Amino acid sequence: MVINKKIWINGILLLLVAGIHLFSRNPARVESAYSNTLYPWIGRILRVLWGWSPVSIGDIVYGLVVVWLIYRIVYFRKTIRCWRSAGIPLWKGIAGKVFRGMAVVYILFNLLWGLNYNRLGLKHQVGISRAEYTEKDLLVVNELLLQEVNRCKAALDSPYTYPRRSELFKRAVAVYDAAADEHPFLSYRHISLKPSLWGWIGNYSGFTGYYNPFTGEGQTNTLVPPFLQPFIACHEMAHQIGYAREDEANFAAFLAVHHSSDMLFRYSGYLDLFLYANRNLFEVNEDSALMFRKRLIPAVQADLMEWKRFAEAHRNPIAPWISWLYGKYLEQNQQPSGMRSYDQVTAYLISYYKKYGKL
Numbered sequence: 001m002v003i004n005k006k007i008w009i010n011g012i013l014l015l016l017v018a019g020i021h022l023f024s025r026n027p028a029r030v031e032s033a034y035s036n037t038l039y040p041w042i043g044r045i046l047r048v049l050w051g052w053s054p055v056s057i058g059d060i061v062y063g064l065v066v067v068w069l070i071y072r073i074v075y076f077r078k079t080i081r082c083w084r085s086a087g088i089p090l091w092k093g094i095a096g097k098v099f100r101g102m103a104v105v106y107i108l109f110n111l112l113w114g115l116n117y118n119r120l121g122l123k124h125q126v127g128i129s130r131a132e133y134t135e136k137d138l139l140v141v142n143e144l145l146l147q148e149v150n151r152c153k154a155a156l157d158s159p160y161t162y163p164r165r166s167e168l169f170k171r172a173v174a175v176y177d178a179a180a181d182e183h184p185f186l187s188y189r190h191i192s193l194k195p196s197l198w199g200w201i202g203n204y205s206g207f208t209g210y211y212n213p214f215t216g217e218g219q220t221n222t223l224v225p226p227f228l229q230p231f232i233a234c235h236e237m238a239h240q241i242g243y244a245r246e247d248e249a250n251f252a253a254f255l256a257v258h259h260s261s262d263m264l265f266r267y268s269g270y271l272d273l274f275l276y277a278n279r280n281l282f283e284v285n286e287d288s289a290l291m292f293r294k295r296l297i298p299a300v301q302a303d304l305m306e307w308k309r310f311a312e313a314h315r316n317p318i319a320p321w322i323s324w325l326y327g328k329y330l331e332q333n334q335q336p337s338g339m340r341s342y343d344q345v346t347a348y349l350i351s352y353y354k355k356y357g358k359l
Contacts (some may be wrong), residue, residue, distance in 0.1 A: 006096060009214035013103040013309035020110050024118040031169035035119040039242050042112055044190055046216025047240065051192030054166075056219055058212030059197035115181070121250055127186050128351035130344065137350045138281040142292045144359045145349075150169040150297045162226040162264075168304060168306035169220075171262055172233040179259040186255060188241055191231055195222040208232050211239035223308050230268035231257065234325045251352075252274070252347035258359070271300065277346045 024030060036336040050057045111279060123129055139323060163171065176188040196209070199221040205293050211221045218236030220229055231253055238252035250273070257269030274292075282289035295303070 006100075010096065010099065012298045013100060013107070016107050017103050017212045020107065022064065024110070024115055027118055027120045030118045031120040031124065032114055032117045035242050037262075039113070039116060043216055043240055043242065044276070046112070047190035047192035050215045050217055051190055054194070056194040056197050056212070056215075056217055058215035058217045059194075059219065061215070062212075079111070083194055103184060109213055112216075113239075113242075113244065116242045119242070119244075121245065122185075122243055122328055123351075126183070126255075126350060126352070128355055130347040131351060133347055133350045135284050135299075137280070137282065138346070140278065141277050141282050141350055141353060141359065142274070142289070144353070145270055145277055146292050148270045148359070149274050149300055150268065150295075152263050152270060152305075153297060153300050155263045156267060159262075160312065160332070162229075165195055168229060169233060171265065172230065172237060173232060175256045175260040175262055175265050176237060178261070179256040182259060183255060186241065186252060188237055192216055192240070193218045193220065193236065195220060199223040204316050209236045211236050216240065225310055226301050227268055227271070228307070230262075230265045231272045233282075234265065234269065247344040247348065251348040254345065254349065271303070272351065273345065277349065 001019060012100070023034075154156065162168075172193065173188060173191050176186055176323060180187040194217050196219040200223065202221040203223055207221065208224050208228060209218070210216050218233070218240050220232050220236060222229060224232070233251035234256050235249050237256070238249035243249045243252045257265045278289050278292055281292070312346055349359060
């Protein structure tokens with residue numbers, strides 16, 4: 001009786017997994033039926049449910065899941081005895097549990113957010129492409145971003161007093177509100193931004209922020225240098241409103257800061273984007289890329305040195321493996337370039353500049 005029940009459960013889960021997979025193969029269908037229809041309600045409901053808490057509920061849940069998994073591993077022998085008494089082979093018991101666990105996670109992940117990986121996305125909404133670009137394109141974009149980075153940094157008071165976390169997150173919402181006047185698809189309602197409870201792990205594993213698709217919360221690692229945090233918050237907000245791909249989340253965050261008059265957010269965003277574009281240029285013309293870096297004003301150079309010291313203080317042999325694993329996750333979610341997906345925002349910037357004549 002128990003075996004028959006599990007067969008039925010496995011069958012239902014398999015059908016749901018197959019159905020979601022087939023649905024996701026049509027980006028236009030995902031865009032219209034999910035990303036622009038169902039998901040906005042899902043995202044808002046999740047943010048309303050958990051946005052009230054100043055502490056990340058999702059981080060607490062992740063911690064409890066880790067504790068539960070350790071408990072299950074420690075007491076796995078008891079489970080084996082139960083299978084033997086029921087006449088279930090060990091391999092079949094393990095395979096069944098793994099399948100059911102992974103299937104439930106896959107279904108919830110995709111229904112709550114993950115299908116956004118398969119949408120037409122931001123380039124479709126803005127009317128641009130992610131076409132191939134030339135070295136000349138990179139030189140132009142590096143120059144424009146460099147000028148804006150220097151201008152924004154010079155406009156900030158020296159020394160600059162960075163806002164508290166709660167104020168930072170409120171200002172991030174205001175940044176998106178300004179962008180939504182021109183791009184309604186960037187509308188953000190019901191704030192649910194939290195400082196990461198696991199930021200100290202992020203310092204050593206390389207993550208600066210992340211989105212929890214099960215609770216709808218955007219987490220920012222508030223232990224990293226403060227000039228990075230505004231754009232990190234904007235990036236996670238882009239995930240919250242349905243842009244799952246990393247290059248699109250970066251581009252959505254660019255659109256937000258681009259339309260804002262908040263110099264801190266503009267500086268944080270344009271600095272991050274300059275470093276992406278400069279890294280792309282370095283791959284084809286090292287001398288030009290280094291020359292642009294040298295033209296950053298001393299105050300920006302000081303920030304980059306602070307970031308370098310922070311990274312060196314937390315360097316460890318495990319971080320590259322974590323980056324590799326996350327890269328594989330990205331590859332499995334419509335981002336074949338893996339960790340390089342973040343850098344591909346440069347192609348969007350170039351396309352945007354060619355269409356609108358500004359950055």
